[in-house]
Amino acid sequence: MQQNQHIAARLAAVNLLDGVLQDGRLMSELIGTLDKLPSDDRARAQRLAMVTLRHLDSADRVLKPFLKKKPDQRVMNILRLGVIELCVQKEASHGVVNAAVTIVGKTRHTAHMKGLVNAVLRRVSEVAPEEWGKLPSPQMPKWLRKPLIEAYGNSTIQKIEVAHAKGAPLDLTPKSDTKSVEKQTDGVALPTGTVRLQDAGQVSRLPGYDTGDWWIQDAAAALPARILNAQPGEKVLDMCAAPGGKTLQLAAAGADVVAVDISEKRMARVQENLDRCGLEADVVVADVLEYQGKFDAILLDAPCSATGTMRRHPDLPYAKDGSDFGTLINLQARMLQHALTLVNPGGRLVYCTCSLLPDEGECQIDDILQQHSNISVDHDALNIQGVDPDWITQEGGLRLRPDFWPDQGGMDGFYMACLKIAD
Numbered sequence: 001m002q003q004n005q006h007i008a009a010r011l012a013a014v015n016l017l018d019g020v021l022q023d024g025r026l027m028s029e030l031i032g033t034l035d036k037l038p039s040d041d042r043a044r045a046q047r048l049a050m051v052t053l054r055h056l057d058s059a060d061r062v063l064k065p066f067l068k069k070k071p072d073q074r075v076m077n078i079l080r081l082g083v084i085e086l087c088v089q090k091e092a093s094h095g096v097v098n099a100a101v102t103i104v105g106k107t108r109h110t111a112h113m114k115g116l117v118n119a120v121l122r123r124v125s126e127v128a129p130e131e132w133g134k135l136p137s138p139q140m141p142k143w144l145r146k147p148l149i150e151a152y153g154n155s156t157i158q159k160i161e162v163a164h165a166k167g168a169p170l171d172l173t174p175k176s177d178t179k180s181v182e183k184q185t186d187g188v189a190l191p192t193g194t195v196r197l198q199d200a201g202q203v204s205r206l207p208g209y210d211t212g213d214w215w216i217q218d219a220a221a222a223l224p225a226r227i228l229n230a231q232p233g234e235k236v237l238d239m240c241a242a243p244g245g246k247t248l249q250l251a252a253a254g255a256d257v258v259a260v261d262i263s264e265k266r267m268a269r270v271q272e273n274l275d276r277c278g279l280e281a282d283v284v285v286a287d288v289l290e291y292q293g294k295f296d297a298i299l300l301d302a303p304c305s306a307t308g309t310m311r312r313h314p315d316l317p318y319a320k321d322g323s324d325f326g327t328l329i330n331l332q333a334r335m336l337q338h339a340l341t342l343v344n345p346g347g348r349l350v351y352c353t354c355s356l357l358p359d360e361g362e363c364q365i366d367d368i369l370q371q372h373s374n375i376s377v378d379h380d381a382l383n384i385q386g387v388d389p390d391w392i393t394q395e396g397g398l399r400l401r402p403d404f405w406p407d408q409g410g411m412d413g414f415y416m417a418c419l420k421i422a423d
């Protein structure tokens with residue numbers, strides 16, 4: 001029975017890999033396919049698929065000498081999963097090889113590859129686990145690596161790849177008191193006030209979850225709202241708000257917050273989070289491009305490539321190929337232009353994206369500054385606790401990268417800038 005369950009989880013992991021690598025779908029879109037599995041198997045399947053995607057380049061390097069010709073994608077994914085189980089999960093070789101052979105035998109068009117899978121994984125199990133630690137960090141796919149090397153240079157990209165391979169810890173934003181959240185969760189407070197947990201386990205079981213003392217938010221993602229520095233009673237618009245980490249920060253600061261997002265489903269999560277944390281905001285489902293009103297301060301967290309979140313979402317560079325980035329860059333520019341019409345004179349706007357691509361960050365701000373003589377960058381806004389002056393860019397924004405804070409567990413890639421609108 002136990003053995004069958006493990007086969008079920010491994011089979012589901014291979015199906016997830018097929019979904020990402022063959023069909024170009026994100027893991028978040030595929031999770032629903034696991035609904036029939038018991039929760040332990042579901043978690044195991046997701047974990048196995050995520051670790052395999054995170055180390056895909058290394059798994060392929062290990063397999064290459066043992067394959068005269070690359071087999072079809074499904075067989076390749078079964079082999080990749082086997083390599084990861086042997087080299088990362090350190091599972092016993094007989095169980096890994098038997099499971100892989102069983103899975104390859106389950107599908108008619110791959111069943112004839114049982115012998116190859118058996119032979120390759122047996123040979124991998126003899127040499128690879130020891131060699132694994134000597135491999136370079138897995139590289140991201142070329143379509144993304146190339147523009148990022150152009151933007152940051154080869155050595156920075158190598159450091160970012162080291163950070164991606166490590167994955168991400170769990171970061172919490174305290175509702176009010178950092179010290180008590182640090183103590184309650186046994187976490188460590190980072191210089192910017194985020195509390196970081198290395199081995200969190202199930203989030204809803206952590207102390208302070210039910211009482212809404214904190215919410216999950218990467219340390220980098222917590223900075224745009226800190227830079228906006230909303231004041232009690234100020235009228236603040238959170239554009240593109242769901243799932244609501246920044247809405248919660250703005251509401252916790254005592255601002256009068258309107259949170260707008262086009263996704264009804266995601267906005268239901270914003271309301272749930274507000275309720276859990278005992279905070280209030282006006283939650284509106286709408287297209288921000290059509291939304292009207294006047295505000296003292298605006299936070300625009302525009303939809304983007306999400307390339308800054310790859311350490312958390314290793315499926316992203318495989319499910320995407322960059323073909324939709326032009327549309328996103330255009331949408332960001334339109335949202336930014338519209339947002340500026342909603343700010344009161346003398347007000348401020350923080351623009352941000354969880355992207356590593358300068359086209360979605362620095363270039364958007366450069367364009368706005370060229371087009372509007374009444375708008376300037378608020379350099380003083382970046383003067384907040386824990387922000388390293390080295391992170392400040394030429395035009396006055398903040399460029400955050402996964403390779404920053406390497407000894408503390410890194411941070412997501414992010415860009416943000418605070419714009420001032422003249423009176």
Ligand SMILES: C[S@@+](CC[C@H](N)C(=O)[O-])C[C@H]1O[C@@H](n2cnc3c(N)ncnc32)[C@H](O)[C@@H]1O
Nearest residue numbers: 240241242243244245246261262263287288301
């Ligand atoms: C980067 S996420 C926002 C994350 C959020 N600010 C937070 O901190 O939790 C981008 C959001 O933009 C929303 N979005 C995309 N196009 C939109 C539009 N035209 N109008 C409103 N929201 C939109 C998506 O539904 C998504 O929730």
